[in-house]
Amino acid sequence: METNGHEHVIEVTDLRRVYGGGFEAVRGISFSVRRGEIFALLGTNGAGKTSTVELLEGLTQPAGGRVRVLGHDPYADRAAVRPRTGVMLQEGGFPSELTVAETARMWAGCVSGARPPAEVLALVGLEAKAGTRVKQLSGGQRRRLDLALALLGDPEVLFLDEPSTGLDAEGRRATWELVSALRDGGTTVLLTTHYLEEAENLADRLAIMHEGRIATTGTPAEVTAAEPSRISFELPDGYFVGDLPPLGELGVTGHETDGRIVRLRTHELQRSATGLLMWAAQARVELRRLDVRSASLEEAFLGIAEDASGQQAMGMTTKEYAA
Numbered sequence: 001m002e003t004n005g006h007e008h009v010i011e012v013t014d015l016r017r018v019y020g021g022g023f024e025a026v027r028g029i030s031f032s033v034r035r036g037e038i039f040a041l042l043g044t045n046g047a048g049k050t051s052t053v054e055l056l057e058g059l060t061q062p063a064g065g066r067v068r069v070l071g072h073d074p075y076a077d078r079a080a081v082r083p084r085t086g087v088m089l090q091e092g093g094f095p096s097e098l099t100v101a102e103t104a105r106m107w108a109g110c111v112s113g114a115r116p117p118a119e120v121l122a123l124v125g126l127e128a129k130a131g132t133r134v135k136q137l138s139g140g141q142r143r144r145l146d147l148a149l150a151l152l153g154d155p156e157v158l159f160l161d162e163p164s165t166g167l168d169a170e171g172r173r174a175t176w177e178l179v180s181a182l183r184d185g186g187t188t189v190l191l192t193t194h195y196l197e198e199a200e201n202l203a204d205r206l207a208i209m210h211e212g213r214i215a216t217t218g219t220p221a222e223v224t225a226a227e228p229s230r231i232s233f234e235l236p237d238g239y240f241v242g243d244l245p246p247l248g249e250l251g252v253t254g255h256e257t258d259g260r261i262v263r264l265r266t267h268e269l270q271r272s273a274t275g276l277l278m279w280a281a282q283a284r285v286e287l288r289r290l291d292v293r294s295a296s297l298e299e300a301f302l303g304i305a306e307d308a309s310g311q312q313a314m315g316m317t318t319k320e321y322a323a
Helices: 049-056 078-084 100-108 117-123 139-150 169-184 196-202 220-225 269-283 297-309
Strands: 006-018 024-034 038-043 064-069 085-088 157-161 188-192 205-210 213-218 229-234 252-258 261-266 288-293
Touching (some): 006 049, 024 049, 024 064, 024 188, 024 213, 038 049, 038 169, 038 196, 049 157, 100 139, 117 139, 139 157, 169 188, 169 196, 188 196, 205 220, 205 297, 213 220, 229 269, 261 269
Parallel strands (some): 038 188, 085 157
Antiparallel strands (some): 006 024, 006 064
């Protein structure tokens, strides 16, 4: 399929997954992934990200809808899809008594046209651990081994389920660099992540899931553009909000005050900030504690989740979200 010159190597239409007892984890979602891009699935706890990826990997049959990976049904045509894809699950479950090199060689024996095991271990920075037993690896090192095994078949499509969980900051950055290099080499990557920074750094496009549905999709810039930018400042001495220029004429869509602190919301940041500064210059006043910032992916994520659930607090940290 060609759309605007981009071949869609993953196509999902009205996909559903139902667990025992009737719980619907994936509720009629549709999206597509273009060849050679990194596509991220973000979501709160129980959003359906992993359930979706397992359907794309062909690990289970959907309850409804249609999914195609490289033009094939990944469940019914597993023999056609599996040799061309790499899969990094959240937990690898390797024999703990084997060494890292033995595990890679064993896995390579199951992969058609496998790359040399030593080569993929070097890619993920595990060459020095080749003789170490799996049970002696740290959690982060096991995640790197998971990634190495997913790369053995030199896949066209790579599924990464929480690829940097358990990694320290240095390991996370190294993983991001490797995934970006794979994309630059033509590999299509679909990843789930609970690190918003990871999605901002890696994803060409992303989808935010909530309660089994896709709330929005687009580039990180497109997703954040839906959220208002913010301007905050302290009112000059002797001034009140009513003394400000008409906020609507500055493109401001809403405001709130906290004592003498004013917070403005706007979808036209440059226009609003310029108008406010021009007013301050003409009035010869200083806008103390002035802070001007564009919307972040974090704010977009929280806003979408809150809108979808009707709650004002989601019980999440600002840097990390449950898988």
